Amino acid sequence: MATNESQAAGAVLKDTPPTDGTPTVELRRAGKAYGNIRALHGVDLQVHPGKVTCVLGDNGAGKSTLIKIISGLHRHTEGEFLVDGEPVHFSTPREALDRGIATVYQDLATVPLMPVWRNFFLGSEMTKGAWPLRRLDIEKMKKTADEELRNMGIVLDDLEQPIGTLSGGQRQCVAIARAVYFGARVLILDEPTAALGVKQSGVVLKYIAAARDRGLGVIFITHNPHHAYMVGDHFSVLRLGTMELSAPRSEISLEELTNHMAGGAELAALKHELAQVSGVDVEELPEEEDLTASVAATSEGKS
Incomplete structure (x- = not known):
């Protein structure tokens, strides 16, 4: 679905966020049940602008369910979900995105054989001209993609190269920059370093810090406490669907976090x-x- 240039050139959010310290996203005793199976229960979570909230947990801990609730894919069945202090019940991910909540999944939602610039605007292409002669504004999209990537510190020699030829870390960074450009205020990152080596993981962590420095609230989902501790401001550990630990960086050491995770x-x-x-x-x-x-x-x- 194409959009005109004024709509695509940065997001226009439907709501103006409060500036009184209210969390951008907050869960209060939130949970999710699938029939008789309770996947998540009694979870408290706050996400503030300019902070990285790390959510850790082993397989089956409830991390995926948490992502689905915040991203609008599934509705919570207990507790409260608030955005800018207002209770919400999202029906679709589009509603969450309209409130500034963007999710970067492990598969990154990219088309490997398409150029980098085309993937950057995938689904939100800039156009020019009047109907029925409206067409893609390719030059504008290339220029904008290059500028936005450079603003995040990502310099690519050729935006025409298929995004599938980039390293895993570079593709993660393009997805982060794309979310920032289209108005994300809260960025959910689903295990962005899980399949990466040490060097590429470092690249992704650097851009997570860059997103935080630009004022975004970041939810960093991971099972690696060392990666979390490098960039995290607050740490939450899920175990069997409940919140076992919730502590700011000042109150927990890497050793303690690792012990909880293990x-x-x-x-x-x-x-x-x-x-x-x-x-x-x-x-x-x-x-x-x-x-x-x-x-x-x-x-x-x-x-």
Whole structure:
């Protein structure tokens, strides 16, 4: 679906965000049930402008369900979902996008054989001329894409190259720049570094920080506590559909975050069980008190 130049040249949001410190996005005791299966329960989450909120969790923890609620793909079935302090019930991702909530999924929603500039405007192409002679404004789209990518620090020699020829990190960065250009105020990133090596992960983390510095609220979904701690301002850990940890950076160390992510209490119990099995040497493993100390300390801080 094409759009005219005035509509495509940056997003025009339907609502003016408040400036009194109200979170752009907030979940209050939110949850989602699929019939008798409760996928998410009692989740509290706040996303503020210019902050990176990291949501961590193992497979099956509820991260995907959380993304679907905030992005408008699924409605929450319990609790509250607020945008700019107002309760919302999105029916489609388009409604979420109209409120400035954009999601970059792992597949990036790109067409590998199309040029970079065409993917940048995919679904929101600039046009010129009057109907029925309206046509794509290719030069304007190329120039705009190049400017926006450079504003994010991404310099590509040839915007005509198929986006599939870019590295995984570069494609992630193009998707981030695209979301920023089209008016995202909250950017949800679904495991952007999961399939990348160390160097390319570093590239993506740099642009996450750049998006934060431009005033966006970023929700960084990941299972890697080291990546999260590099750019995160607030950390939330999901386990089996509930929020096990919610703490600002000032109140938690990387070691504590890693211990929560690894399930410190469960590991302590596992060590105790392994000690009862003949032939298993648990002497080299950390003491049970060491495994649970940081978990207990952080849990006390939450209460």
